[in-house]
Amino acid sequence: MTSGFDWQVIVKNLPFLWTGMQTTLLLTVLAIGGGVIGGTILALCRLSKFSALSWFGGSYVNFFRSMPLILVIFWFYFLVPIFLGRPVGGFYSVLIAFILFEAAYYCEIIRAGIASVGQGQVYAGQAVGLNYFQIMRYIILPQAFRNMVPILLTQGIILFQDTSLVYVVGLHDFLVTADIVANRDVRLIEMYSTVAVVYFVMCLLGSLGVRRLQRKYSL
Amino acid sequence: MIEIQNVSKWYGDFNVLKDCSSRVDKGEVVVVCGPSGSGKSTLIKCVNGLEPFQEGVISVDGTSVGDPGTNLPELRSHIGMVFQNFELFPHISVNDNIGLAQIKVLGRSQDEANARAMELLDRVGLADQADKYPAQLSGGQQQRVAIARALAMDPIAMLFDEPTSALDPEMINEVLDVMVELAQEGMTMMVVTHEMGFARKVAHRVIFMDEGRIEEDATKDDFFGTPRGDRAQLFLSKILSH
Numbered sequence: 514m515t516s517g518f519d520w521q522v523i524v525k526n527l528p529f530l531w532t533g534m535q536t537t538l539l540l541t542v543l544a545i546g547g548g549v550i551g552g553t554i555l556a557l558c559r560l561s562k563f564s565a566l567s568w569f570g571g572s573y574v575n576f577f578r579s580m581p582l583i584l585v586i587f588w589f590y591f592l593v594p595i596f597l598g599r600p601v602g603g604f605y606s607v608l609i610a611f612i613l614f615e616a617a618y619y620c621e622i623i624r625a626g627i628a629s630v631g632q633g634q635v636y637a638g639q640a641v642g643l644n645y646f647q648i649m650r651y652i653i654l655p656q657a658f659r660n661m662v663p664i665l666l667t668q669g670i671i672l673f674q675d676t677s678l679v680y681v682v683g684l685h686d687f688l689v690t691a692d693i694v695a696n697r698d699v700r701l702i703e704m705y706s707t708v709a710v711v712y713f714v715m716c717l718l719g720s721l722g723v724r725r726l727q728r729k730y731s732l
Numbered sequence: 733m734i735e736i737q738n739v740s741k742w743y744g745d746f747n748v749l750k751d752c753s754s755r756v757d758k759g760e761v762v763v764v765c766g767p768s769g770s771g772k773s774t775l776i777k778c779v780n781g782l783e784p785f786q787e788g789v790i791s792v793d794g795t796s797v798g799d800p801g802t803n804l805p806e807l808r809s810h811i812g813m814v815f816q817n818f819e820l821f822p823h824i825s826v827n828d829n830i831g832l833a834q835i836k837v838l839g840r841s842q843d844e845a846n847a848r849a850m851e852l853l854d855r856v857g858l859a860d861q862a863d864k865y866p867a868q869l870s871g872g873q874q875q876r877v878a879i880a881r882a883l884a885m886d887p888i889a890m891l892f893d894e895p896t897s898a899l900d901p902e903m904i905n906e907v908l909d910v911m912v913e914l915a916q917e918g919m920t921m922m923v924v925t926h927e928m929g930f931a932r933k934v935a936h937r938v939i940f941m942d943e944g945r946i947e948e949d950a951t952k953d954d955f956f957g958t959p960r961g962d963r964a965q966l967f968l969s970k971i972l973s974h
Contacts, residue, residue, distance in 0.1 A: 636782050637819035641833035641885060642809025651832060655823050 522700045533690030541673045547612035552619025577617035590682045603684040626657035663727045670719040733758045739788030750944040761921045763931040766941035812882030816894040818874040820866035827862040852880035872903030889920040940964040
């Protein structure tokens with residue numbers, strides 16, 4: 514291993530590392546978006562008075578929360594092409610895995626958020642003649658999401674870190690691109706330190722953002 | 733207008749309403765009173781189907797509330813309701829609180845809804861508060877907005893569930909004034925309240941409930957003159973003594 518800390522290798526490879534970071538960020542954002550939508554639907558299922566729906570929601574959540582994330586990633590990498598009859602590429606299979614997995618966690622957060630809005634608000638919506646979906650859409654969910662913003666973002670930060678697991682299917686995210694450079698140029702300390710600092714700074718910024726939002730929305 | 737026939741309701745084993753029967757005719761103001769836990773709030777929530785009941789029949793304007801085939805949202809859109817804790821929607825402005833159901837349920841345009849909201853806010857004395865959020869208003873103001881929100885649906889009857897119980901004393905009258913005006917205009921009203929002054933002023937009949945039963949159902953003069961039951965007399969002596 515060459516001696517001394519080589520800053521040049523980091524600077525020189527920034528464009529390549531950025532391509533990896535783009536994959537990481539895209540995956541994180543799409544997985545949060547999909548996970549929140551899926552989680553909302555699951556939460557409405559779990560809270561439904563129809564026992565089949567609430568059973569489905571409950572089983573889904575319990576099932577995915579009992580699985581290691583990496584297993585889910587493997588599964589979808591091998592299973593999605595079999596179901597679709599054609600390869601979809603690492604990115605889409607991993608994205609589907611993340612969305613389905615995160616939906617289970619978001620479901621529980623959103624369920625708690627919906628429960629945080631009092632029954633009186635449901636009564637008030639019903640009393641003016643709104644139907645179930647209108648009450649959810651215009652009254653309950655806006656308030657629930659407002660209460661949930663900090664914890665949703667915290668879960669998003671965890672997801673951001675978890676995306677590094679995609680190395681198992683050979684997807685070039687930020688960690689993998691750094692790893693490629695590290696091994697090619699034999700600059701392991703430089704590259705792994707860079708990865709650590711970047712993850713740390715981004716998560717720190719995320720947490721600070723969460724704290725600011727918490728203050729802003731604490732009514 | 734509102735007919736309640738032999739209604740019973742249980743929460744698990746607890747029998748909260750016991751064979752209740754009464755009626756509110758068109759243009760009539762009926763006050764429901766009784767000690768807390770007597771079932772009066774539950775009864776009024778059964779009238780528009782917010783609470784289900786297991787036995788008996790309630791019909792509003794000829795439509796059965798408990799019938800599974802009844803379109804409850806459609807029925808409720810004709811019955812205004814005002815709650816003890818106001819229950820304004822805290823995330824939208826006063827104007828939108830009054831406009832939301834007009835637009836989503838009645839299909840009015842935004843302009844029509846705004847115009848109606850302004851008209852009603854003016855009527856309850858809050859024309860200058862349209863753009864505020866509920867949390868920026870006092871309790872009495874919030875309750876008046878809640879009344880405006882209910883009236884915006886042009887209801888055929890109004891239900892009030894302890895509308896002044898959560899208010900500071902100095903704000904009670906501003907809400908009662910609006911209700912008295914409404915009563916004098918001939919609105920059909922069912923009002924759960926302890927405000928006997930309101931009852932004396934505008935009620936046609938008074939219902940007294942205790943332990944899930946309707947113990948008294950009398951005209952105002954009979955009720956305040958000679959209530960028949962001991963419990964009603966005891967209740968009246970307690971709330972009228974000061």
